[in-house]
Amino acid sequence: MIVMDSKAQLTVEIIAKIIEGRITIANGAKLLSKCRRTIERYVTRYQQVGIQFVVHGNSGKLPSNKTPTSIKKTVQALIKDKYFDLNLLHLAEKLETDEHIVVKRETLRGWAHDIHHVKRAKRRRGKARKRRERMEAPGLMMQMDGSAHRWFGDKKHCLIAMIDDATSEVHAEFFPSETTAGCLKVMRDCIETKGLFKTLYVDRAGIFGGPKRCNFSQMQRACNELGIEIIFANSPQGKGRIERAFDTFQDRLVSELRLNNINDIAAANAYLKHVFIPQFWQSQIQVKSKHTASEFTPLPGYVNLDDICVIKDHRKIRSDHTFSYGNKFYLIDSPLKYSIANQKIEIRNTSKKGFTAHFAGRKLAVTEVTESGKLVAEDLEVQKKLEVLALVEKLGNVSKASRQSGVSRDTIYRHLKLVKQGGADALKRQETPNLRHKNCVDIAIEKAVVQFSIEHPHLGQQKVALKMTEALGVDVSAGGVRRMWLRNNMNTTALRVERSQALQESA
The missing domain is CATH 1.10.10 (Arc Repressor Mutant, subunit A)
Incomplete structure (x- = not known):
């Protein structure tokens, strides 16, 4: 039994008419869109085996290069259990390096589609934007941003990164959140490794001196002291180099950290700096710049990054050469030739060493005032x-x-x-616990309101005021009830319920 589709039936019908002499070979070639030589072969095969000539010789046979079914099942099981969050290209690389299974990308795509397990990219209809070419030399522009994501473990962490616009060379580190100290640390690591760069391209976040924190950003101050110009992007697409870098990090680094059982920030930073960036980023993402000459400049010898890449505050010095910082008072012990009262002292806050006080570039010795x-x-x-x-x-x-x-x-x-x-x-203010203000309600009324609120903890202040006014015959306002609750630490329903349960248990 031979099963033929409509195309095969038309071929048999045309070849039969050619043999019968009803149409010529040239017309048959036009009808079947074949060359004359193919039609002649069809005629010869028809005369030898009949209508079976239309069936291809490999029909019903397995391809010689077909991948065994056992490998297909193994790969599909790995996709479901181990590599469920990898894209196809990353999956093919991990199968080759870790599992020693070489599968073509399109074959892998078909296997993944069979089990409905394909990681798809987000596709949104975007606005048409003008393409900006890369900078011609490294060091001309660095882009910086932070990405809060669940990179490892159960909590979100922030990856703060800087990327060279010309070469896509990246400097990055994990932090608990996007802070000024973290941005200063990443910028300092970049400067110590490569040198000073020309411009920093950032968004309008307050950390970099955007509208929310205009004119008092620590990052802006540090860049001004280093001679680095800050450029603010008007849209995320403007600094697309760092945004696309975060897409790659989230697509690959998350799964890499999971596969290596990394759940703490120290191990994640070690893997990022010593494994992921050198082995993957530098070999596959980083590119060569148009000009080989670098625009990074060495850090001058008189510039100390310890004095720049820190959090700086200013305090006014009092007449007795004391100042306040962090709810404490400090006395200046350094010998001074002249008084510096009413001048501003610079506080450099370092998370590891506490803080240091400086005036006119000179470090001052200070001691904490013992008075509370x-x-x-x-x-x-x-x-x-x-x-x-x-x-x-x-x-x-x-x-x-x-x-x-x-x-x-x-x-x-x-x-x-x-x-x-x-x-x-x-x-001096006299501490008299039993002294009440002349405008306070009578203590008996307050005790009655407190007792009623404990017995009915779910009533609001308006309801309690109405009930107590009816019961006591005294005008008690809702605001008065609220102030009584505050004085007795029962201003929320939860606190009143807790107080009520405690009294019931003691009884």
Whole structure:
């Protein structure tokens, strides 16, 4: 039995008519879109074996170069269990290097489609943009950005990277998040490895001095000190070199880290710098620039990156040569020929060594003031009160002193009375836990509101105010109920429920 399709049936019909002499060989060649020699071969084969000539000789036979079914099943099992997040090109490379299985890409594509397991690229209809050619020499432009992604483990980490626009040479490192310190570290590693570059192409994030943090960015300050110009991109496509680099990192590096059982940031950085970038990126992604001459310039000997690639703050020096930083007071111990009061001191914050204080390029020795922050704050408050009283004595008029200082006359009279009775120490705030403000509600009403709120923890402040007004006959506002809750640390439903459960358990 011979099964023929419509094309094979037409071929048999035309060849039979040629043999019968009903049409010529030339017309048969035109009808079948074949050459004369092929038609003559068909006629010869028809005369020898009949209509079986139309069946190809390899029909029903397996191809001689067909891959065994066992290899196909093995590869499909590896795709499902081990290499489920790799693209086809990456998968073919891993099969050849790790599994010693060589499969052509299109064959691999068919096998992956058979099990409905093909990693597809995101395709979106984008805006037409003008192509920008690469820079002609390395060091002319570096692009920098951070990519927050679940690179390894269960938490998201940020990969901060810099890429040379001319050669695609990359410098990258993992950090817990995209921070100024991380960007400074990656830029410093690049400068120490290659040298100073000309321009830095970044987005408008606040870290680089964008609109959110204009004129006080640490990265912008460091680049200005190094003579590097910052260029802000108007769109992600503008700095497409670094954006496409992150696509490649997310496509390949995530699976590489998983296959090597890397779950911590130290091991991920070691694999990135010593394995992934040298073995894959430099050999397959990095290209040669148009001009071989490098535009990187050596770091001058007088430039110290420790003084530039750090977080810098400024504080004003007080008259007693002290300054505050991090909610603490520090005293300048370095011998000074002249007073530097009311000048600004530079604080260089290094995460490993704490911070150092500098003035006019000179490092100063400082020690922490032993007094507690609360005591110093009380002293400052007393000093302000004494200054107002001194102003009263100078002007000889309480009303004038009140207008100039902004302190009410009642307060000034009260302070004068306290100083007359107990001296300057009487101006300190007296801690009296049982003393309540004159505008506070009666303590009995507050206890009743607290007890009712504990018994009905799910009621809001408006409902409690209405119920208590009806029960006590006293006008209790919703805002008053809210302030009572705050004083008793029960301002949320969860806190009130917890207090209610605790009372029930104790009972």
